[in-house]
Amino acid sequence: MAKGTIAKTVSERADLLPLISEVFRRHGYEGATLALIGKATGLGKGSLYHFFPDGKAQMAAEVLAEIDHWFEVNIFAVLRNSNDPAQAIADMTACVDRYFRSGNRVCLVGVIALGASRDIFSSQVQDYFSRWNDALAQTLRRAGFSAGVARRRSEDALLTIQGALVLARALDDTRVFGQAMVDMQARLLAK
Amino acid sequence: MAKGTIAKTVSERADLLPLISEVFRRHGYEGATLALIGKATGLGKGSLYHFFPDGKAQMAAEVLAEIDHWFEVNIFAVLRNSNDPAQAIADMTACVDRYFRSGNRVCLVGVIALGASRDIFSSQVQDYFSRWNDALAQTLRRAGFSAGVARRRSEDALLTIQGALVLARALDDTRVFGQAMVDMQARLLAK
DNA sequence: CAGAGACTGTACCGATCGGTACAGAGAGTC
DNA sequence: GACTCTCTGTACCGATCGGTACAGTCTCTG
DSSP states (O other), rough: SSSSSOOOOOOOHHHHHHHHHHHHHHHHHOOOOOHHHHHHHHHOOOHHHHHHHTTOOOOHHHHHHHHHHHIIIIIIIHHHSOOOOHHHHHHHHHHHHHHHHGGGGGOOOHHHSSSSHHHHHHHHHHHHHHHHHHHHHHHHHTTOOOHHHHHHHHHHHHHHHHHHHHHHHHOOOOHHHHHHHHHHHHHHHHH | OSSOOOOOOOOHHHHHHHOOOOHHHHHHHHHHHHHHHHHTOOOOOHHHHOOOOHHHHHHHHHHHHHHHHIIIIIHHHHHHHSSSSSHHHHHHHHHHHHHHHGGGGGOEEEHOOOOHHHHHHHHHHHHHHHHHHHHHHHHHHHOOOOOHHHHHHHHHHEEEEEEHHHHHHTOOOOHHHHHHHHHHHHHHHOO
């Protein structure tokens, strides 16, 4: 009930999600507190619950949806629509390297997959990876590989990205991530 | 101050660590609460703080030390001492598959590496992976590979294990982990 | 200018957080 | 039996958790 100390900033929902996303990335679902999210966005709980009436779970769900959409547009769709498989895979690799800032940024979907919160978001996590897997395998099929090889190579690529992020962070060496991306691209199109 | 309701169970420190380890694995460092640890061990805070006066941080540090020791004995030492590189790598692969229960169990060191708690345990995390990396690269050198190739293949193997754990959990498909272990072993000794 | 509705900070809620204090219970020693 | 030391449960601490309530402030519409 302090007198007239309320400013008006008018935040856009779309501007909020990337900021919240980084908090979840850094601290995981359980570690991301409303206080941290408030600090990152510059908003109080009032505003936060105005935009996300269902609280933290809704924020995480919408962040995951936005990430899913970004990958759908920038990566999955490119893989599906390209008729130059080698170029599509090169584009994907470059895009992934840029997105994860050469290993300095962590994959939120992977972080959630490892934690206890996987059970809450299991369908979104599974969907993200299996759609990526399908799109990439489809591209490899178009490059002339059998369904089995395509699928196996695609899974290998996905797991390489996730593992490279873990190891690069563990060793504090982004070079590990860069090398893994080079190796991954070579393995995808080998032979 | 309820009257005489205190039982005497006499827990062994050594029996405690594996139980605590599983809590950290499932919930991460921030998500592992004293209540969960108490539930898992069947001990109250009194006993917990008797064994670990510095609380949660000490528990995590000792769990990490125990994991480190287990890998040192069962994996790193085997890699260093074997004079049959192919056999040593096959043993490592089998041992890793067993330890991670074919992808059903998560790597605590990897989980910590991804989270904010990495900063607290950075030296232990880095040590674990770089000692593994050194031991494996040394084995590959003995198999006749150049230092550069050995190092690159070794890093690739470590990242494959971590990524396979993430992807297997995300897709809820342990087959992914098994296939990754097969591929990893083949790539380590290829050509 | 009046009213509606979106957006804001803040006080507050019960629950739980990590951690402390402490007394009771058991086993060993004399 | 009295003393000591280890191990135990539990009451309690201040801080913070996710979430609610609400009054104030702005913009937009008439």
